[in-house]
Amino acid sequence: MDLQGYWMNHKEKVDKALQDCLPPEHTYPAVIFQAIRYSLFAGGKRIRPLLCIAAAESLGGSFDQVVSAACALEMIHTYSLIHDDLPALDNDDYRRGILTNHKVFGENVAILAGDALLTEAFHLLSHPDCLREVSAETRLALIHHISEATGFYGMVGGQVMDVLSEGKEADMDVVHYIHSRKTGALITASVYSGAALAGASPQEMTALLHYAAEVGLAFQIKDDILNVEGEQERIGKGTGTDSSRGKATYPSLVGIEASKRRLQELLEESLAAISSFDEKADPLRQFARYIVERDF
């Protein structure tokens, strides 16, 4: 399988599907749709939609079967970035090499664009024209899973702890809490969504969620390492920012070398979790390697 081509092709199809989810440009009131499009098409890697699709395909499911869920996951991810970047939170001026949403549209519109994207994700997940191949029960379970992963027990809870622990002594429990919720929960929910929509058996779901947990943690540890070591131009945002803010990270607690060893272990564990899957899971395997080896 030409995996490079596979990813590029899928990423383009996700971008197209996201365009189709939104009303035409200049729909009234135009500024909210401009703000939404600005961040939704700001060069995101589409990690969550691609994981959702690859999980479905690993079980014989199709792109079309899950694309609406994939788009909803990217909307939730984008909302979380817009709100995280706000002056009251991380106060970032740049993301992916361009100005953050509030620097372009103002804090008021940025807050509302995030609110609209979060709401639109649930609008899409419940839309009568979407996800028509599965039962209403499965869709309801999907909405429940995604909202749990992104609410106060999940992503928002992780973000709260991240904000509260800045500049304080933090131990590995706190760092693990933040990692598993702030990033891990939505990555796991992405794999869950693809698997659930493709009709995963309980055993397949267990294996895939195990894979997702390792990949999610690896993703965050790699991000932390890149924040210490990466080049600003490649990452598109400042490096060394975690340290200057007194953010507790994996490298700050155990050091860079131990972090890199842990990353390798997580890669091996994630591959082991899906070792019984056939070649349809190769994109998931390549994805895990990409997470660990990427340099931005």
Add this chain to the structure above:
Amino acid sequence: MDLQGYWMNHKEKVDKALQDCLPPEHTYPAVIFQAIRYSLFAGGKRIRPLLCIAAAESLGGSFDQVVSAACALEMIHTYSLIHDDLPALDNDDYRRGILTNHKVFGENVAILAGDALLTEAFHLLSHPDCLREVSAETRLALIHHISEATGFYGMVGGQVMDVLSEGKEADMDVVHYIHSRKTGALITASVYSGAALAGASPQEMTALLHYAAEVGLAFQIKDDILNVEGEQERIGKGTGTDSSRGKATYPSLVGIEASKRRLQELLEESLAAISSFDEKADPLRQFARYIVERDF
């Protein structure tokens, strides 16, 4: 029917149900649950949950049948207030006579508390232990309707226009756009929710949505009038604030007297919309009168 007792009793039951929706106090990370409880139990009138319940009861439905939807609607309303009060939006220090969420917990926690409440509303609407008397299809349609009413075509769209039109010449079209979306959409969605969960016929639904549209507009016009005429202590927030911000309102466009006449017309139209309903709709009728006659 002792309608005064009916409302007090239902309001208490809604408050209790909202308490039961949330995890125990001091659940980790405690600050987010403190911030959520602070605004959720800050003396709200529970207009949206009570409308949802009264709409269901007007068709023979029960409190228990719809209470989870009623709580979700109040969570969405509360999230919108927390975000609207932020410095980047309305910059209000007080609401209902007490400090706004961000004045107590900081802007970072207030933004996240709003995000969590919005997400939790969908978590509740899709929860396997809630709304068990209706089909998964009906619940999915409910989530779709509520997310449409609160997203960029609804509440958030109205808020965007409200923000953008501050200090600018606005005509009646813009004021109507803001009113119908910023306040009207969630009020209509509340009536829709109760009616849909109680199995409304298409004719009943049409009548109830007509009622809701009139009541929603009356509610906003009354709010605008109170902002001009009301006493600060009774309303719990500043008066004259719309005018000093250059907000376009119904009274600023047509004057106080014409606004009051329109209010009376809306009351009569809302009552006419449900004139064929029996005495089970008396709470809805009293509710419309309360909206128009309240002095805070």
